[in-house]
Amino acid sequence: MMSRFSLSRLSIGSRLFISAILCSLIILFGAGLVLSAIYRRASERAFDERLQVYVQSVAANLASKNVSNVFDPYGLGDPRFTLPLSGWYWQIRTEGLAKPEVTSSISLFGGRLPKLETLNVPAHDGTAREGYIIGPDERRLRLVERAIEFPDGSRFLVQIAGNADEIELTIQSFAKALWTSFGLLALALSVTTIFQVRFGLLPLSRLSNEIGAIRRGSSDHVSGRFPDDISPVADEINLLLDVNRDILARARTQVGNLAHALKTPLSVLINEVSDEDTPLANKVREQTGIMRDQVNWHLDRARAAARAGVIGVATDIAPAVAGLERTFLKIYTDKNLTIESDLAPDLKFRGEKQDLEEMLGNLVDNACKWARRQVIIKASAFTGSNAHPFIVFDVSDDGPGLPPEKRTEVIKRGERLDETVPGTGLGLSIVADLAKLYGGELTLDSAENGGLRALLRLPAV
Amino acid sequence: MRLLVVEDDKDLNRQLVKALSQAGYAVDSALDGEEGQFLGETEPYDAVILDLGLPKIDGVKVLESWREAGRVMPVLVLTARDAWSDKVKSFDAGADDYVTKPFHIEEILARLRALVRRASGHASSDLVCGPVRVDTRSGRVLVDGEAIRLTSHEYRLMSYLMHHVGRIISRTELVEHLYDQDFDRDSNTIEVFVGRLRKKLGIDVIKTIRGLGYVLEPPAPPSA
Numbered sequence: 001m002m003s004r005f006s007l008s009r010l011s012i013g014s015r016l017f018i019s020a021i022l023c024s025l026i027i028l029f030g031a032g033l034v035l036s037a038i039y040r041r042a043s044e045r046a047f048d049e050r051l052q053v054y055v056q057s058v059a060a061n062l063a064s065k066n067v068s069n070v071f072d073p074y075g076l077g078d079p080r081f082t083l084p085l086s087g088w089y090w091q092i093r094t095e096g097l098a099k100p101e102v103t104s105s106i107s108l109f110g111g112r113l114p115k116l117e118t119l120n121v122p123a124h125d126g127t128a129r130e131g132y133i134i135g136p137d138e139r140r141l142r143l144v145e146r147a148i149e150f151p152d153g154s155r156f157l158v159q160i161a162g163n164a165d166e167i168e169l170t171i172q173s174f175a176k177a178l179w180t181s182f183g184l185l186a187l188a189l190s191v192t193t194i195f196q197v198r199f200g201l202l203p204l205s206r207l208s209n210e211i212g213a214i215r216r217g218s219s220d221h222v223s224g225r226f227p228d229d230i231s232p233v234a235d236e237i238n239l240l241l242d243v244n245r246d247i248l249a250r251a252r253t254q255v256g257n258l259a260h261a262l263k264t265p266l267s268v269l270i271n272e273v274s275d276e277d278t279p280l281a282n283k284v285r286e287q288t289g290i291m292r293d294q295v296n297w298h299l300d301r302a303r304a305a306a307r308a309g310v311i312g313v314a315t316d317i318a319p320a321v322a323g324l325e326r327t328f329l330k331i332y333t334d335k336n337l338t339i340e341s342d343l344a345p346d347l348k349f350r351g352e353k354q355d356l357e358e359m360l361g362n363l364v365d366n367a368c369k370w371a372r373r374q375v376i377i378k379a380s381a382f383t384g385s386n387a388h389p390f391i392v393f394d395v396s397d398d399g400p401g402l403p404p405e406k407r408t409e410v411i412k413r414g415e416r417l418d419e420t421v422p423g424t425g426l427g428l429s430i431v432a433d434l435a436k437l438y439g440g441e442l443t444l445d446s447a448e449n450g451g452l453r454a455l456l457r458l459p460a461v
Numbered sequence: 462m463r464l465l466v467v468e469d470d471k472d473l474n475r476q477l478v479k480a481l482s483q484a485g486y487a488v489d490s491a492l493d494g495e496e497g498q499f500l501g502e503t504e505p506y507d508a509v510i511l512d513l514g515l516p517k518i519d520g521v522k523v524l525e526s527w528r529e530a531g532r533v534m535p536v537l538v539l540t541a542r543d544a545w546s547d548k549v550k551s552f553d554a555g556a557d558d559y560v561t562k563p564f565h566i567e568e569i570l571a572r573l574r575a576l577v578r579r580a581s582g583h584a585s586s587d588l589v590c591g592p593v594r595v596d597t598r599s600g601r602v603l604v605d606g607e608a609i610r611l612t613s614h615e616y617r618l619m620s621y622l623m624h625h626v627g628r629i630i631s632r633t634e635l636v637e638h639l640y641d642q643d644f645d646r647d648s649n650t651i652e653v654f655v656g657r658l659r660k661k662l663g664i665d666v667i668k669t670i671r672g673l674g675y676v677l678e679p680p681a682p683p684s685a
Contacts, residue, residue: 261541265472266562268470269563270565327552331558334575358545361548361549365545
C-alpha cells in the first residue's frame with residue numbers, strides 16, 4: 001500500500017537535496033541556453049565575416065573590371081563556387097537599369113538568389129544585409145548582400161551565399177560539448193549536495209539518536225557536544241527532562257507528605273477510642289476505618305497519576321529484587337522461608353524503580369504470605385511481536401494456590417478499579433493496575449507444586 | 462523490658478507510651494530525631510519504636526547511625542509511607558519490622574513481643590523455665606499451671622529474666638532495662654522486687670550469684 005505523499009512530512013535532508021538540485025538544474029539550463037545563443041550569434045558573425053571577405057573581393061574586381069576567368073571571374077579562389085549546387089554561390093545584379101542584368105557563379109547552375117531586401121531583412125550601414133534563405137537546392141543558405149555604387153553611377157547588388165549547415169554543425173558540436181559538461185556538472189553538484197546535506201544534518205541525526213536512547217531508557221540525558229545552532233535544542237530537551245523528573249518527584253513527595261499528615265492523626269483517633277465501648281467510640285472507630293481506607297485508596301490513585309508520561313527511566317532489576325529478598329526474609333523470619341531468585345543477567349525495566357518494587361513487592365508479599373517453605377522469583381527477557389523487548393517475572397509459591405475462577409476475579413478487580421472497594425483484595429489488583437499503566441500485564445497460573453504462580457510482563461530496555 | 466518510642470506527634474507518642482506502659486514495659490520517649498538518636502545510642506533498650514518522618518533528623522538516618530554505632534536492639538519502624546520501596550529502604554537501614562499508619566496499638570504490641578522474643582532467641586510467645594511459664598501475649602505468669610498475680614514492676618522483672626534464662630544478669634542491667642530514664646534508680650529496690658517475686662513464685666528459680674547478680678534457672682531435679 002502506498003502511503004499518501006505529504007510535503008510536510010518530507011525529511012529535512014530530502015528538502016535540502018531536492019531544492020538544491022532543482023535550483024542547480026534551472027540555473028544550469030538557463031546558463032546553457034544563454035551560452036548557446038551567444039555562441040550562435042558569434043558563429044553567424046564569424047561566418048558572415050567570411051562571406052563579407054568575398055563580397056569585398058567581388059566589389060574590388062567589379063571596380064577594376066578585371067574579369068578574366070570564366071570559372072572564377074572575380075578571383076574568389078574557392079572551387080566551391082564552380083561546383084554546381086555546392087551551397088556556395090555568388091550573384092551580381094546591376095541595379096537602376098530597366099532590365100536588371102544578373103551574373104552568377106557556375107555553382108548556382110542557372111538559378112537565382114532572392115533579394116534580402118524583398119524579404120524585409122533590415123539593412124545595416126545602409127547597404128549591407130545578412131540572413132537565411134532557402135537556396136535552389138532546397139538547402140538553407142546564409143546570404144550576405146551589399147549594394148555598391150561606383151562613382152560613374154553604375155550600381156550593383158553583390159550577393160554571396162554560403163551553406164548554413166556549416167554554422168549549424170559548429171553550433172551543434174558546441175551544444176553537444178556544452179550539455180555534456182553541464183550534465184557532468186549537475187551530477188557533481190548532486191553528489192556534493194548529498195554529502196553536504198548528510199554532513200550538515202549529522203548533528204541532527206545524532207540528536208535524534210540520543211532522544212531515541214532516552215525513550216528506550218538506555219540514557220537519561222542528551223549528552224555530547226552539539227553545534228551552536230542546535231545545542232539550545234539539546235539543552236532545552238535536557239531541561240524538560242529534568243523538569244519532568246522534578247514534577248514527578250515533587251508529586252510523589254507531596255503525596256507522601258499528605259499521607260503522613262493524614263495517617264498520624266488517624267492513628268491517634270483510632271487508638272484514643274480503642275479501649276472504649278460507647279456509641280461515640282464505635283462511631284469513631286467505624287468512620288476512622290472508612291477514612292483510612294479512603295486515604296489509602298486515593299493515595300494509590302494519586303501515585304499512579306504521578307507516573308503518567310515518564311520517559312527516559314530505566315531500572316536495573318537485580319538490585320531491586322535483592323532488596324525485596326532481604327526485606328521479605330526479615331518480615332517473614334518466623335516462617336523460615338527460602339526465597340530463591342533466578343534472574344537473566346542485565347535485565348532493565350523501562351520505568352521507575354519505586355513502581356517495580358511496588359509490583360514485585362506485592363507479588364512476593366502475597367507469595368510469602370501463602371507459601372509453606374519456598375518462594376521462587378524468576379525473570380527472563382523476551383522480544384514481543386512488535387520487536388519491543390519485555391521482561392517476564394515469574395513469582396511462584398508452594399502454598400495452597402487459587403482456583404482458576406478466583407484467579408480471574410482477582411485480576412478483573414484491577415480492570416474496573418472505580419468500583420473496587422478500597423482496602424480489600426490481595427494487593428494483586430494494584431499490581432495489575434500498575435502493570436497496565438506501563439503497557440504490561442499480570443496473569444495468574446498454578447505453580448508446578450500446586451501453589452500460585454504470578455506472571456508479570458513489563459516493558460524492558 | 463525497656464523501650465524507646467520516637468514519634469513526633471505528641472498525641473500518638475502519649476498513646477504509645479501509655480499503652481506500652483500498661484503492657485508492662487518501661488518506656489522512654491523522644492519527640493524528635495535528635496533526642497531519639499541520642500537516647501538510642503546511650504541507653505540500653507530492648508526494642509525501639511521509631512517513626513520515620515521525624516523533625517531535626519530523619520528516622521532512616523537515626524536508624525542508620527544506631528546500626529553504624531553497633532546498636533543491635535530490635536527496631537520497629539512506624540510510618541505513613543506504605544510503598545514497598547520505602548519498606549525496602551527501612552529494612553536496608555536496619556529495621557527489624559514495619560508497621561504502617563494508621564494502626565491499632567494491639568498490632569504494635571504483638572510485633573514488639575515477637576521482636577523482643579526473637580532478639581533473645583525464643584521461637585514461641587510462651588516462655589518456659591521448669592514449672593514457670595510466662596505467656597507474653599496475655600502477660601500471665603503461671604507456676605505449675607496456676608496463675609499468680611504480679612504487679613507491673615514484678616512482671617517486668619519476671620519477663621526480663623524469662624527472656625534471658627540461664628544468663629547471669631547484673632543489678633545494673635536490671636535497673637537499666639526495667640525502669641525508664643525518669644525513674645529514681647536505686648538498685649536496692651531490685652533486691653526488694655526479687656525478694657517479693659521469689660515469695661510469690663514459691664519455688665527457687667531465681668538464684669543470687671554473689672557479686673555478679675541474678676540468674677534464672679530451672680530448679681534442679683529432686684535428687685534421690
